[in-house]
Amino acid sequence: MQEDKGLLMKTSDDNSKLRIPHVLTVAGSDSGAGAGIQADLKACAARGVYCSTVITAVTAQNTVGVQGVDIVPEDFVAEQLKSVLSDMHVDVVKTGMLPSVGIVKVILQSLKQFPVRALVVDPVMVSTSGDVLAGPSILGGFREVLLPMADIVTPNLKEASALLGGVQLETVNDMRSAAKSIHDMGPRNVLVKGGDLAASLDAVDIFFDGENFYELRSSRIETRNTHGTGCTLASCIAAELAKGSSMLSAVKVAKRYVETALDYSKDIAIGNGLQGPFDHLFKLKHNVHKSWRPRAFDPSDLFLYAVTDSRMNKKWDRSITDAVKAAIEGGATIVQLREKDAETRDFLESAKACVEICRSHGIPLLINDRIDVALACDADGVHVGQSDMPANVARALLGPEKIIGVSCKTPEQAHQAWVDGADYIGCGGVYPTNTKENNITVGLEGLKAVCLSSKLPVVAIGGIGVSNARSVMELGVPTLKGVAVVSALFDRESVLTETRKLHALLKETPTHSN
Numbered sequence: 341m342q343e344d345k346g347l348l349m350k351t352s353d354d355n356s357k358l359r360i361p362h363v364l365t366v367a368g369s370d371s372g373a374g375a376g377i378q379a380d381l382k383a384c385a386a387r388g389v390y391c392s393t394v395i396t397a398v399t400a401q402n403t404v405g406v407q408g409v410d411i412v413p414e415d416f417v418a419e420q421l422k423s424v425l426s427d428m429h430v431d432v433v434k435t436g437m438l439p440s441v442g443i444v445k446v447i448l449q450s451l452k453q454f455p456v457r458a459l460v461v462d463p464v465m466v467s468t469s470g471d472v473l474a475g476p477s478i479l480g481g482f483r484e485v486l487l488p489m490a491d492i493v494t495p496n497l498k499e500a501s502a503l504l505g506g507v508q509l510e511t512v513n514d515m516r517s518a519a520k521s522i523h524d525m526g527p528r529n530v531l532v533k534g535g536d537l538a539a540s541l542d543a544v545d546i547f548f549d550g551e552n553f554y555e556l557r558s559s560r561i562e563t564r565n566t567h568g569t570g571c572t573l574a575s576c577i578a579a580e581l582a583k584g585s586s587m588l589s590a591v592k593v594a595k596r597y598v599e600t601a602l603d604y605s606k607d608i609a610i611g612n613g614l615q616g617p618f619d620h621l622f623k624l625k626h627n628v629h630k631s632w633r634p635r636a637f638d639p640s641d642l643f644l645y646a647v648t649d650s651r652m653n654k655k656w657d658r659s660i661t662d663a664v665k666a667a668i669e670g671g672a673t674i675v676q677l678r679e680k681d682a683e684t685r686d687f688l689e690s691a692k693a694c695v696e697i698c699r700s701h702g703i704p705l706l707i708n709d710r711i712d713v714a715l716a717c718d719a720d721g722v723h724v725g726q727s728d729m730p731a732n733v734a735r736a737l738l739g740p741e742k743i744i745g746v747s748c749k750t751p752e753q754a755h756q757a758w759v760d761g762a763d764y765i766g767c768g769g770v771y772p773t774n775t776k777e778n779n780i781t782v783g784l785e786g787l788k789a790v791c792l793s794s795k796l797p798v799v800a801i802g803g804i805g806v807s808n809a810r811s812v813m814e815l816g817v818p819t820l821k822g823v824a825v826v827s828a829l830f831d832r833e834s835v836l837t838e839t840r841k842l843h844a845l846l847k848e849t850p851t852h853s854n
Contacts, residue, residue, distance in 0.1 A: 361389040361582035364424055364456075365575060366417075366447060367436025367464070368397035368409075374617030375568035376436060380575040382620035387579035387597070392428060394420040397439045403567065403611025414442040418450065425454035431582035434460040434574055441481035448485050458491040458581045461527070462574035463499045479503065488526030492587060494574045495522065496533045512537070512544060512555065519548035529587050531577075535560075535569065543599070547591050554588065558599045563606035567615040573598050626718070637721075637743045637763045639797035641704055644843050645766075645824035646672035647801070650679040652830040660690040661697060663835055668701050670839025672829075673822070676723050678708035691717040704743060711737055721745070723766065726753060731760035747801075749782050751793035758795045765794060766824055769802020770812060773827065784815060791817040799824045806841050813849040822846070 363384050370376035377393050384391035396417055400408035424430065433456050438444050451459065463482055479502060487493055487503075497509045500518045503525070509518055512534070519530040534544045543561075547554040573594050580590035605618035608625060619625070646667040653663050660682075664675055675698055679687050691707060695717050698705040706721045707714040711734055714722045721743030722734055731744050738744070746757040748765045757765050767790045769781045781802065782790070791798045798819045800812050805828030812823055825842060832838045 359429060361579070361584075362392065362428060362430050363389055363432050363434055363575065363578045363582050364392045364394065364428075364430045365434045365436065365578075366394040366396060366421070366438070367434075367462075367571065368399055368439070369395050370568070371398075371400055372402040372567075372611065372617065374403070374615075375571045379568035379571040379617075379620070380434065380436065383572045383575035383597075384579050386601075386620045386622075387576055387583075389579040389582050391575075391579075392424045392430070394424065396443055397437055399437075403613030403616050405613065409439070411439045414440065414446050417443050418446045421446065421450040421454075425450060425456075430454075430456050432456060432458045432460060432578040434462065434578040435486070436462050436571055436574070437464040438478065438481070438486070441478060441485075444478070444481035444485050448489065451489065458578070459489050460574050460578040460581070461486055461490040461493040462570055463493060463495050463503065464570070465499050465502055483525055487522070490527040491581075492529040492531060492577065492591075493522060493527040494531045494533060494570065494577070496570055497536050500532050510538070512540065512546065515544075515546040516548070516553055519546045519553070523548055523550055531591055533570065533573070535566075545591075545595060547588065549587065556592065556595055558595060561599065561602040561606055563602055563618075564614060565605045565608060565610075565616040565618040566602065567617050569598055569602070569618075572601070572620065637704075639764065639821045641674045642764060642797060642799040642822035642824075643673045644671055644839070644846060645674050645676065645799050645801075645822055646829055646839065647676045647678050647708070647824055647826045649826050649830050650681040652827070654681075655831070656833065658835075661693045663830055664694045664697055664705075666835035667829060667839050668698065668703055670829075670836045671843030672703065672839055674704045674706070676706045676708055676824070677719075678723075678826070684713070688713055688716055691719065695719055706743060706745065714738065714742075721763070723747070731757055731762040735761045745799075748790060748794075749780065749786065751790055754790050754794040754796065754798075762796060764797045764799060764821075765790070766799050766801045767791070768800055768804075768824075770800050771803025771808060773803040784811065787812070787820075788815050788817060791815065791819045794819050797821045801825075804828065806838075806845055809842060809845055810849050813846065 365377060365380035368376045370378050381391050396412055398410045399406055501507055501509055504518060504521055509515055515532045515534055519532045523530045530548045532546045542557045545556045547556060576594035576597050577590045580593050601618050601620055604622050610616050648660060648663050653660060677691055691713055695705055704720040706723050707719045708723050709728050711722055711729060723745040724734060725747040731746050734744055744762045745764045745766055746762045748754045748757055748767055754765050767787050769779045770787050772781055787800055799822050801824035804812060804823045804825055809823050829835055829838050
């Protein structure tokens with residue numbers, strides 16, 4: 341295995357460019373997209389590496405089984421390999437379905453011409469549903485050509501048995517013996533997968549590096565959605581190796597990833613067969629059972645922006661959900677949860693409840709600072725400060741459909757927020773406030789300067805209430821879309837009453853529709 345831990349590549353003009361970890365998968369196509377090339381692509385994407393492909397066979401298959409296989413000619417497999425390996429910096433090659441000895445030999449020649457850091461071999465012979473994908477003739481090619489090249493081979497119990505001439509594997513000790521015997525065929529590491537081991541209550545795998553055995557156990561997930569687990573595990577190992585992980589670490593991460601994905605996907609239903617696919621990206625259940633669908637951000641949402649405060653809620657003995665309900669009923673057009681003192685677990689549960697409340701009223705809900713909570717509760721977005729996570733990083737984590745706001749005090753900060761892909765900016769404090777310590781006020785003139793320079797809609801914040809909201813909105817700058825309020829709503833006995841008062845005042849302001 342070649343050492344190459346650098347992720348920076350120098351170009352001819354001496355500019356540094358990021359070199360992305362790259363896995364090439366050589367395998368068959370699964371029309372049902374649960375296994376094969378499709379599973380490899382999804383697994384690598386989930387693990388954050390680039391994945392290129394060489395197709396060895398095209399299958400007609402679904403959750404019931406394999407209805408047909410069309411093998412790609414060997415010379416065209418060779419052409420695909422040359423196209424990718426001669427141009428792209430491939431770190432790791434992962435093989436799956438190799439339907440002929442000729443294709444195995446093509447891979448050998450290609451890797452001699454274009455060496456890579458590691459070769460991961462998933463000796464695919466039989467699909468999850470029991471369909472034969474590689475006949476007995478391929479076994480010789482595996483033993484004599486492919487395994488001596490491999491940095492790791494990942495057979496399941498049936499595949500390990502086939503490689504060893506039909507030896508039955510029924511216990512963990514049998515798996516250890518099999519791993520040792522397969523290692524004697526040449527691969528540097530062996531992972532015998534025991535997911536189908538009837539004698540074990542756990543999902544137990546045996547990893548052997550030539551010197552030490554490692555017994556890797558995880559809970560057995562009861563689900564029909566196991567199609568493509570072998571392809572996914574091997575691709576995940578390849579992905580972690582491409583990122584520079586050690587072999588044992590890569591195997592452990594891959595096993596944990598598959599276990600987590602199976603658990604997440606255990607109750608999804610795709611297809612009518614015995615083995616369904618699982619969700620590699622943890623996204624498919626995202627909006628299932630929800631009548632609500634995300635809508636594009638509308639600057640008019642900023643009109644009356646309610647920002648909760650945990651200390652105020654505690655002072656008035658009200659829950660976050662009660663505060664949010666009252667603010668919405670009073671006319672709030674967007675809600676931000678700013679719960680600095682709340683414990684994470686409690687905050688998350690409250691945030692989930694607030695999301696449901698807001699969506700039932702068509703009101704966006706944002707989380708202050710906490711990207712993790714926003715992701716976990718599927719909030720509509722986040723609001724971040726200058727010392728928090730940059731907006732472009734938040735965008736990469738949350739996705740293109742979420743709302744991102746940024747606190748800004750200067751035109752320069754407002755411009756950077758626009759460059760970073762924010763949807764709006766919050767400018768303030770306009771007036772002195774007790775909700776933030778050492779908060780420098782910008783005043784009406786500072787607010788106006790930011791609004792005039794901003795390419796994004798602006799919401800004013802800081803010390804704003806019924807007594808001064810009109811003065812703020814009468815600045816008359818088109819980008820100023822509303823006011824964000826904390827104390828004037830939530831540090832009062834009745835959130836509902838105070839929100840109604842402020843909403844009515846804003847509606848009466850001549851420039852409220854700008």
